[in-house]
Amino acid sequence: MTEENPPQTASSETDPSVTASDAAAPETESPEARIAALEAEVADYRDKWVRAQADMENLRTRTRRDVDDARQYAVQKFAADVAETAENLRRGLDTLPPPAPDESPLLTKMRDGFAGVERSFVAMLERNGVKAEEPVGSAFDANRHQAMSEQETTDAPPGTIIQSWSRTWMLNGRLLKPAMVVVAKAPISQPPVSQPLDIEA
Template sequence: MPHEHHVEGGRYALSKRLGSPTSQGMSHDTDPTHVADSPSGETGASAPGQNPGNDQDPIRPESGQTEATHPRIQELEAALEEMREKWLRSEAEMQNLRTRTKREVDDARQYATQKFARDVVEAAENLKRALSSLPAPADGEDALITRMREGIESTERSFLGILERNGISATDPAGHPFDANHHQAMAEQHSDEHAHGTVIQAWTPAWTLHGRLLKPAMVVVSKGAPPAAETPAG
């Protein structure tokens, strides 16, 4: 019948548009009634992270975007380097400050008694003067003089030992070159035995406290040999 022919023709046209299983080489898996398992659980859906029709990796920025961020990265790196240099300078300054402070504290501890030490060495010099005022030892001298000398000498040795243990020491510069930093010239005289500028005699020693000068030595300095006497003209 014409109506049936029209229906058959419509089916044939629909089959041509969809493609027959035989002509497309499709298996039973492509049957609309059979849904194949896919990673996404949906028929025909793309896998996560995939963008059909776009080969660009969504995680990797585009080249233009990467180039645009370079100046910002360089700016941050420069700021970081500047902060690092400032930190290093600050650390060096703090270390210098700690060293200087420690040195000042040590000096304050060592030299806090400097004024007292100057007064103490006066007492030591007075003991030396007391010994010098006694007559030289001689046979048959008075026993009282002998005991007095021995007592003063013993006191002087003990006193100098106490000073040494506390960083105070005395130096006799006799026979050494004159040093204006540690010696005070009280007189000059000619000497055949001492070169010019040599200390002939020390009236008092040079006193130091932990190596720092407390009191200079009072000395007599040689002017060298006396000039030769002129021969009178004959």
């Protein structure tokens, strides 16, 4: 008579439907830990969003500044040439003799015409952001003036501009052409004249 084998219970070792991951499944994550992880993730995304917004605003600011600078100073070379023309008008006006009671009417009209053209030309430049500064009497400033020479004098403090060959020209607050000037300096002290000694015999 044949003996019957008793039925065997399926186990993880013999049942192929039971995987290793199922056998080693971790314990379920607690709600508190899951909430903390989500809050940390939200904070990280918020920080990245704030940084991206700041970078975008900085980019917009730089772009606006670059566009404004390009628009404001693109004509800088042209403005410098026009300022030189204004200086030539001033030099032409300065070459005319000073007004005299007996001067000819033609000379008076010429002087008035030169002066009128120079005034209207400078006014037109000022409306477009190009302004002239008269340097005589002001303190020398290397950012606005170019010293061509120094002159000893007691009529002005050292470092004062006593003569100019051209004016300072600015374009919207930025230096366009420096003034060429002569600057006062203190006279060099003369050595005292030695007096002969009076030696009694």
